[in-house]
Amino acid sequence: MPTPERTSLDEIITAAREILEADGLDRLTMQAVAERVGVRAPSLYKRVRNREALISLVAKATVEDLGAQLHAVPRTADPRADLAELARAFRSFAHARPAGYRLILGWTPEAVPTDTDMLTEASAPVLEVTAELAGPDQALNAARLFTAWGNGFISMELAGAFNLGGDVEAAFEYGITRLAEAIRQ
The missing domain is CATH 1.10.10 (Arc Repressor Mutant, subunit A)
Incomplete structure (x- = not known):
């Protein structure tokens, strides 16, 4: 060894x-x-130091990767289209790393300490786009709405909870289009 x-x-x-x-x-x-x-x-x-520290390091690396994926989304002149692309990137990340996604979004029984500065940096693209859509005073509220909707949809999708038939992809696109319209001031 x-x-x-x-x-x-x-x-x-x-x-x-x-x-x-x-x-x-x-x-x-x-x-x-x-x-x-x-x-x-x-x-x-x-x-x-111990398993808890190891899990914290894994969570940190996962947040960094999610942030990198969100920062890699190209910006356009249309913040609604940008929000949709960010949603797709968020979803793509969750599908590529479902256990890591669950870890950083709080699905685990173990508390994972989060670094506020790191989370702020990772979520910066979403905050920038929601500021364009909702205005700077409502950017955080809009970003939370976006994250909550995305996490809810993705959580159900990863759990196989969409059992009523229909096209889940179309439902995702419908949801993000409607959400972007609702956030726009």
Whole structure:
């Protein structure tokens, strides 16, 4: 097994995220991560204090990735179209990393500390577009509405809760179009 010096914090976090997505939060243990990176579990404690700290690092990396995906959405002259693209990016992220998504959106029984500055940075594109649509005084309220609607829709979708038939994709597009219209001042 490699010595702890050969195992970086980035490798540990990457392994933990892979375990989270493949096996779920319950199986995200220090032992599982140690096996994945090829060290003994006690060696991990030189880089990560405990499982709670590991989960916090995974949540932080997940928020950073979500923020990067939202920041990568190109802006246009139409904030309604921009909001729709942000919604699609948000949804795409959730489908690509459902367990990480659940972790950062508070679906877990374990409390995951959040870094307000990091969340602010990740959500900046949404706040910018909602400020254009609703005005600066209502941007935060509009961003919360957007996030709550998106999370509700995605939560139901990931849970397989849309059981009445119909086209879920069309329903998503319908919802984001109506939401953008409602937010527009």
